[in-house]
Amino acid sequence: xxxxxxxxxxxxxxxxxxxxxxxxxxxxxxxxxxxxxAIGRGRFISLVGPSGCGKSTVLNMIAGLVRPTxxxxxxxxxxxxxxxxxxxxxxxxxxxxxxxxxxxxxxVALEFRGVPAGQRREQATRYIAMVGLNGFEHHYPHELSGGxxxxxxxxxTLIYEPSVVLMDEPFGPLxxxxxxxxxDELLRLWTGTGKTIVFVTHDLVEAIALSDExxxxxxxxGTIKRRYExxxxxxxxxxxxxxxxxxxxxxxxxxxxxxxxxxxxxxEAS
Amino acid sequence: xPALEATGRLVGxxxxxxxxxxxxxxxxxxxxxxxxxxxxxxxxxxxxLAFLLAxxxxxxxxxxQFFVSKPSHIAAALWAMLTKEALLYHMQFxxxxxxxxxxxxxxxxxxxxxxxxxxEFVYRxxxxxxxxxxxxxxxxxxxxxxxxxxxGITSKIAVAAIMVFFIVLINTIAxxxxxxxxxxxxxxxxxxxxxxxxxxxxxxxxxxxxxxxxQITVPQAMxxxxxxxxxxxxxxxxxxxxxxxxxxxxPGLFAGIFALLVIVLVxxxxxxxxxxxxxxxxxxxxxxxxx
Numbered sequence: 001x002x003x004x005x006x007x008x009x010x011x012x013x014x015x016x017x018x019x020x021x022x023x024x025x026x027x028x029x030x031x032x033x034x035x036x037x038a039i040g041r042g043r044f045i046s047l048v049g050p051s052g053c054g055k056s057t058v059l060n061m062i063a064g065l066v067r068p069t070x071x072x073x074x075x076x077x078x079x080x081x082x083x084x085x086x087x088x089x090x091x092x093x094x095x096x097x098x099x100x101x102x103x104x105x106x107x108v109a110l111e112f113r114g115v116p117a118g119q120r121r122e123q124a125t126r127y128i129a130m131v132g133l134n135g136f137e138h139h140y141p142h143e144l145s146g147g148x149x150x151x152x153x154x155x156x157t158l159i160y161e162p163s164v165v166l167m168d169e170p171f172g173p174l175x176x177x178x179x180x181x182x183x184d185e186l187l188r189l190w191t192g193t194g195k196t197i198v199f200v201t202h203d204l205v206e207a208i209a210l211s212d213e214x215x216x217x218x219x220x221x222g223t224i225k226r227r228y229e230x231x232x233x234x235x236x237x238x239x240x241x242x243x244x245x246x247x248x249x250x251x252x253x254x255x256x257x258x259x260x261x262x263x264x265x266x267x268e269a270s
Numbered sequence: 271x272p273a274l275e276a277t278g279r280l281v282g283x284x285x286x287x288x289x290x291x292x293x294x295x296x297x298x299x300x301x302x303x304x305x306x307x308x309x310x311x312x313x314x315x316x317x318x319l320a321f322l323l324a325x326x327x328x329x330x331x332x333x334x335q336f337f338v339s340k341p342s343h344i345a346a347a348l349w350a351m352l353t354k355e356a357l358l359y360h361m362q363f364x365x366x367x368x369x370x371x372x373x374x375x376x377x378x379x380x381x382x383x384x385x386x387x388x389x390e391f392v393y394r395x396x397x398x399x400x401x402x403x404x405x406x407x408x409x410x411x412x413x414x415x416x417x418x419x420x421x422g423i424t425s426k427i428a429v430a431a432i433m434v435f436f437i438v439l440i441n442t443i444a445x446x447x448x449x450x451x452x453x454x455x456x457x458x459x460x461x462x463x464x465x466x467x468x469x470x471x472x473x474x475x476x477x478x479x480x481x482x483x484x485q486i487t488v489p490q491a492m493x494x495x496x497x498x499x500x501x502x503x504x505x506x507x508x509x510x511x512x513x514x515x516x517x518x519x520x521p522g523l524f525a526g527i528f529a530l531l532v533i534v535l536v537x538x539x540x541x542x543x544x545x546x547x548x549x550x551x552x553x554x555x556x557x558x559x560x561x
Binding site for chain 2: 063064065083084085087088091093095098099100101108111112143157160
């Protein structure tokens, strides 16, 4: 892929963080080391790697919430400076506003964007129906199950039609069944939209089931170790992804590469 | 939340014996809750009456009636105050003082607390001073305020306001600083302006703290007004009470205290209603297991 059709480009990025605390405790550590990554428009990319390898930091940089210490992140051809409101960001916590009902949560981004009330309502109704939550519009987040809250977080992001959606372990806290169901719903919602998705996960099966391409990060300081094209055709059946004959071999390759990174960490710890 | 999800399409409708049980348990729960509420109310009334009766009987027998009076005398004194001494006229002053002081103190606490919490650097500078002032027994400022504002209504309003101000200030700062950073970041990415953030994220996140402060400061405002009246005044319930004390009129003293009780109860009721309305999004009860 040439750099021209990339919607996101991470170029020669280093990131140093400083631990908060007393002046003496302010130790700096290197989170990212020379990361280069170009992400093509309309692609579904997963970032995998050991905990603390800086995957989430890369997402935060694309969102403009964190700046690189050196290097640059480009979005749509220009360097990201300040919060990038052209993207959608779905985190591990659903981050719904607890004082707003489901419908009011789904409408909030449109409110920020000055969409008139009638149009907001109409769009919210459509999006809520897409994930089968009609009938729950007037419930507050604490009255919804984890899966329902996650669906709400999904549509309240999709409703303003961001061309790129960043997802940071979005299905992490869910139970195994709800997780697969939501993976399936995500693929359904994404297919045909042309949106780019950058998805962070620890779950290799999830990464394989959903993505076009998987990017493997090394242990901290994070750097990109390898990139893989997922050899499975679309449309995919996430419920039976294991049954595909190409799955086991690809999974093993991925797992062996990842294990090297985790293995070294364990050795150092003991 | 099983009963709730059962009504939606995600779980499926209960049918047959399951549906029967569901309706049955719900009806039982309702009846049980109504019965609980009835017996609580009844218990409260019985407790109050028993207390008054014990007081009435003990007074003059076990306890010296001069010091504790007795409910029947207090009722008579209350009636006399109401008809001959214009109790309502005095109550009106106390209420105006406490309420005006409350509104001014709470308003100033909210505005200043909000500004301080948003100006990180300024806050770090003034924090120790705020904490120090908060630590002063604020009632000790009452004589100073009488000196500054005279013996009229203004000084009582000032004392009531200072009683309320610091508590609302500290709670507002704590509430605003408690707004989850991630929620704010996500809202920013969704396109929120600073003003959107304040109105739709930060302020609502702080409401539990602010409501708590508004509730606990109701009696504080009352204390401010009454102490102000004790120190020097010719009007108000505090004035009635200190005058009754001067005449060694114990029934009159208790009657004045009772009048205060009524005012505080009404103010508390109003602020609790408001609090419940503003906090309607917050989870109150968990699902109860049915044996």
